[in-house]
Each structure stands twice: as C-alpha cells, then as structure tokens.
Amino acid sequence: MNSQARIPAVELSSRDLKHNAHNALGDAQLRSNMRKAMDSLMAKRLAAMPDEYEREHLREMGNHVRARALSRLPELLERLEANLTRNGVKVHWAETVDEANAIVLQIAEAHRAKQVIKGKSMVSEEMEMNHFLEGHGIEALESDMGEYIIQLDHEKPTHIIMPAIHKNARQVAHLFHDTLGEPYTEDVDQLIQTGRRVLRQKFFEADIGVSGVNFAVAETGTLLLVENEGNGRMSTTVPPVHIAVTGIEKVVENLRDVVPLLSLLTRSALGQGITTYVNLISGPRQADELDGPQEVHLVLLDNGRSQAFADGELRQTLNCIRCGACMNHCPVYTRIGGQAYGTVYPGPIGKIISPHLMGLENTPDHPSASSLCGACGEVCPVKIPIPSLLRRLREENIKKPDAPNPVMRGQGSKYSPRERLLWKGWRLLNTSPWLYRTFGFFATRLRGLTPGSLGPWTQNHSAPKPAARSLHELAREHLEDK
C-alpha cells in the first residue's frame, strides 16, 4: 500500500477516554438523546423476548453455536474459502487493515473505479476505508441512513447498529438543510426520503459496492447480511463488483447454526423478529441470471483477532455477533455516548475488543471505565462474560510491561509501582489480624481527623467518616455478653 497517499483519518483519541468522557458528560443534548434512545431500545428488546425461559435457552444455544465455531476456526475458515471459491467468490486474507485496504484498492484499480457505494460495515470502519479510498481519488459514499448522516457531518459512528443514534431529528434536519440545501423539515419520513433520493442515483453510478457480513457460512459458502433499508441489497447487487469485508471470527459452521443466531441478533439489536431484508449472497451473477454483480470478493480481516483467539478466556470476545445490546444497556455508554471511546467499537464490547485491535497501549483506560455492574453480560445474546473479560484485561494491564509471555499487545500500560505497593500494603493489612485490628482501632478513634479532601472520591462525595467503634469491637462485646 502507498502509505504516503493516505489521508490522515479523523484522529481517534482513544488514549483520552477520561477527557472525552468529561466533555461528553457536560453535553446535555447528547445526554438526553442517548438516554431516550437507549431506554427505547431496551424496551424493544424486552418486548421481543418477553419469555425469560425461552430467552435464556436461546442465549445458551447462541453461546454454544459460537463456541463451537470458534473451536474449529482454522478448519471452518478453510472450508469457507473452499466453498466460496467454488461459488465463484474471490477470497482474500488480510492480517492488518493496511493489507485489507491494499486489497480493496487493487480491485478498485483493476476496474478503474471512481465511485464506491457502501452498505453498513464496521470492519470497513476499522480499516478507515473511506479515508483511504479518498486518498486514492476514489469517492466512497455511505448508503446506510445513519452512516450517511455521520459521513455528511464528518463524524464517527456512535453505535455499531445505529451510527447516528446520538442525534435527534432536529439535528438531522439542520444537517440536511445546511449540507444538502434541502428545505428545513423535522419530519422524519421526509428526512429519510431526502436521503434516499440522493442515494438512489449513486447506486447506479457506483463502480463497486462494499458491504459487511453478519455470518459467513462455511458449509455452503454463503455470506449472510441483514438490514432494514434495502441499501445493503442495492450495494451488493447493483454495482458490477461487490466487495464484502469482514472479520475472521464471523464464520459459522452451517446454515442451521444461523437460525438461533439470527433470531438473537435481530431481537437483541432492535427488538425485531426479523429484519426487513435478509440477504444470502452465494456468488456472482451466473450465466443464466439477469442481475447481480459480475464479481464478488470477500476480504477476511484479522487485525488482532488471532491474539484474542489464542487465549481460551479472551477468545470469548470473538463470540460477538455485533448486536449492540451491551451498549444499549450500559450505564456508562448511555452517559458518554459512543464517540467518547475514541475507538471504532464503543461500549462494553468495544472495551474488550479494542485492546486487541489497537493494543492496550492505545486503550489504557478502557478496561477500567466500567463499574462491572454486569448489565452487558446479562443481555449479551451469545453470553460473553464481558465483566469477567474486563477484569482479566485489567490484570493484563497492570502487569510489568516486560513480563514474559505477554498475552496482549501493550501489556502493562497501566503498570504503576506506586499502586502496586499500595495493594501490597492493603494485602498486608488484610492478612494480618493484628494489623487490621490496630488499623481499625486508630481509624475509629481518630475519626475526627478524617481529611476533608480525599482525592477523586471527594469530587462527588463528602469524606466518609468511620464509625466510633468497629463491628469487630461491637461484635466481640455483644457476643461475650451472651
């Protein structure tokens, strides 16, 4: 890839999570948009899966289907490639985003492509494909309504399913008015019509359609793609060339495995029994067919996924079917929005996947930005134990950076000898009954001396004052009296 020609992307400031969060928390409009949107998504999910027994069974099944697929990942990927190739799909492997972009560029150049139309794809966000292509004189236009809005506003997606969920109708109305010169209206249907009209023409002009993949079925060599706007079908059928990009973990063994996963995906994401469109793409146009692209490519991207795969516990991260339910239910995400994470994938899943994609050194605060409340793990349709994985990442994050056999890139980015010493002191205190009781005695007797300011704690709280006597003392007296 010609790296000189690459346009610098909008800076992902993932190292500044705390700073970004601080700013986001002060944005009252964002706070209220997010709260309303997430409340409605939570209610929709629950309405679509009201029966706890059925829901839990299905989640259990989803977990097992994904675990089984991952247990044979290398084998299934080979089968997927063989069957796709048989169907006439060209399969490409990319270890890094640069490699993936180079592959896309090569295909585009071979077809002298000038315009690319894109269905929604988070992997293409990982690749920052739009910026990359623009740097090579190729226009890339998003056709998903949310992505289109974001692209118009030069922003990054806030959510993996609903990229513009942080904006309300009024904000979109202003955007369309200002950038497209449309008459101002807050009518959502009209706004959508405007977007569709602009995009419609682009589908016919585009030389290449790009899409993501929800499930890649090894047994049949099928790429499955769900969507509600029809833009996915347009992107994958109208232009002469279709390039699908996806992560290597998206493979499942056979079509029957898709059934529970699809049901979980659409209901967890938007509370839908099924999406308006379910595309099963099994190859380019055949000789006797009237439509469809002449060429279909699949780019399989690793980008740090094999690092997660290599560890039995962290591998569960790859179960994810990208439904977004963990975000919708996360009290942190609801308050700071997706952009504050500074990563392609925000929210709970973002906090456990981004360190693999970008290294812990670039996501040092992400594992800590959680109260481990467990809301995410409780709703995850494939039962990823997100809080446990966050805890595990914290453990990797405080190791000595040069400790042997690193599991993660950027291990020990939060290593602090001072904090380590503090915890050693804490351990000494709590393993020595004599010390603990002495500490308790002085903490209670000297409680009048509790400082009024206790660092970050007193930012939100008044300083806690120990009781006059500890339970140890009260219990001893009480039980001795008996």
Place this chain on the structure above:
Amino acid sequence: MSEPFYNAAPNATRVAPPLPEPRQYPAQKPGNAYLFGTCVLDLFFPEAGLDAIRLLEREGIKVHFPQEQSCCGQPAYTSGYTDEAREVARAQLALFAEDWPLVVPSGSCAGMIRHHYAELFKDEPATLRQVQALAARTFELAEFLLHVCKVEFKDQGSQQKVALHTSCSARREMNTHLHGRALLAQLEKIERVEHDHESECCGFGGTFSVRMPDISGAMVADKTRALQESGAAEVVSADCGCLLNINGALEKQHAPLRGQHLASFLWKRTGGAR
C-alpha cells in the same frame, strides 16, 4: 462457556443445554452460623452488622464472628490485582472451618465468595475443594433470612414509603433485589416505591469510583436524584459499597435523605430494641 462443547459433534448444539437449577436451600434452620462482616461495613456501618447478628439470634441461631476476619478480597480482585486478592481471600478461609452457613450482610461480597473464589484458587486443587464447599454454604443476609430462616416479620412501625437499592453485581449474582423485596413485602405498613431506572448501577464499582470520578459521579448523581424523587422517606440497601457511595453523594449535595442498611431497618421495624 463449557469446554466440552468445543469438540462436540455438529448436532450437539441443536438442542439447548438445560438451564442451571435454582439454588436449593437447607430444609432445617441451622443452630450455628458465621457472620462475615466485610471491611466497609466494619468501619462505616458497624451497627448494621450488629443488627444482622441480632436478627439471626432472634431466629434462635448462635452467631460466630471470628475476630481475625478482614476483607473478602474484592477490591483488589476487580482491580486486576489477583495475587493480592487471593492472599487476602486465603486468610479468611481458615476462619470458617466448621460446616456452618456463612452469612454476609453485603451482596457483592457474598457474590465474591460464592462465585469468584473458585476462579482465584483454580490452580490449587486442595484449596479449591475447600473454597467450593464454603461457596455452597455462603448466603447473603436477606437471602438467608428469607429462605433458610423463613422469617415471618411483624411490622411494628408506622406507615412509610421505602425505596430499595440493590448492588447490581449482587442482584445479578445473588438475586438480592428479589430477597430484599420479599422481606420488605412482609412489613405491612411499608409501601415499597420504585425509583427511576431502579436496576441501574449507582456508579460505585469499587475502585471505578476513584479511577473514573466523572463517569461515576454522573451515575451517582442520577441515582441520588431518582431516589429523592421517588417519594421514599427511607432508602434501604443490603450493600455497603453502594451505601457508602449514595450517602457520601447525598451528604455532599446537602440533601437530607440517607440510605440505611436493610438489616438495621428490619431490626427497627420489627421491634428490635438497641
């Protein structure tokens, strides 16, 4: 995730595996029980611990409080300092040697012992067995009162509205919200009022509250507002970490409302004298 499924035959996951059975409780009320006081309660809510002892004694149970106990290890564990957490956990293990129930008046600490100790000692087979046995007889206080003691409370207080906050890890690991609600429902003159986004985290999360004070602060601000707007005269909780967080924030806001431990509330409402 279960390892065996990794190599299962393709059809093995056509049928969903059975869901875990709900917890079985002993049929008999035990004669003895241990109380694990927890570190936050020990220093900040000791009266609640004493009230827990009184509630248990009233049920005819002899309560044992080993003086060598300290902390369950949770703060270090959730911060990633696993070795430190393990050693502190180990120091507690020997203290509860008799085969008596271990009652914990704090949901998340009960959850730590019941669900996470096994993870800490997974590489030490002998200790692991000991830990599993301990986990099997570890109960959160409200759960123990409800399902093991099968308490029947007589409400002796006056008409009052009460809001219940449960720690979110505890509600998910230990069902503390259900137990708390069931106990409050026994009190005739108590009307339990829901508060906005009741199941949402109060923002404590152990060291999270000092590592991410902005985010944590936004969460506790919402929680305290919801509690105050609920119309409740009293806020109760069986989780000391949350109480420390909520009360500290309320005090900083100069709000008159304070949360109290469920044990203290139950003891007072049911005629317990101090």
